[in-house]
Amino acid sequence: MVExxxxxxxxxxxxxxIMRFKDTKVLDELSIRDVGLEMLxxxxxxxxxxxxxxxxxxEFLSSAVLGKLIKVHxxxxxxxxxxxxxxxxxxxxxxxQITNLDKLFEFHESVEAAMSEMV
Numbered sequence: 001m002v003e004x005x006x007x008x009x010x011x012x013x014x015x016x017x018i019m020r021f022k023d024t025k026v027l028d029e030l031s032i033r034d035v036g037l038e039m040l041x042x043x044x045x046x047x048x049x050x051x052x053x054x055x056x057x058x059e060f061l062s063s064a065v066l067g068k069l070i071k072v073h074x075x076x077x078x079x080x081x082x083x084x085x086x087x088x089x090x091x092x093x094x095x096x097q098i099t100n101l102d103k104l105f106e107f108h109e110s111v112e113a114a115m116s117e118m119v
Contacts, residue, residue: 056087
């Protein structure tokens with residue numbers, strides 16, 4: 001079942017919760033706040049502790065979203081879970097590399113590749 005939020009959608013598949021951003025651009029302050037709150041809600045409500053954040057549809061991402069992703073990562077790790085990002089465009093990946101967050105997060109090319117590592 002897919003759960004629809006204002007800025008993301010989430011679905012559980014084989015014990016893994018997959019989150020996708022609805023917008024191609026996450027730049028304004030209100031959207032960034034909502035993305036953070038909604039991802040944390042998904043983590044809190046999920047039955048399992050494995051998460052994939054699919055960024056394939058995201059063309060532009062404010063650096064402020066990185067802080068939200070770090071907070072989500074902390075929550076997942078606190079419940080002894082696992083989280084990875086997938087479908088990250090090269091331009092966005094460069095931001096992760098510049099900020100050294102490429103060492104914090106696990107990355108995969110696609111949801112399918114991430115799923116094969118998670119299950």
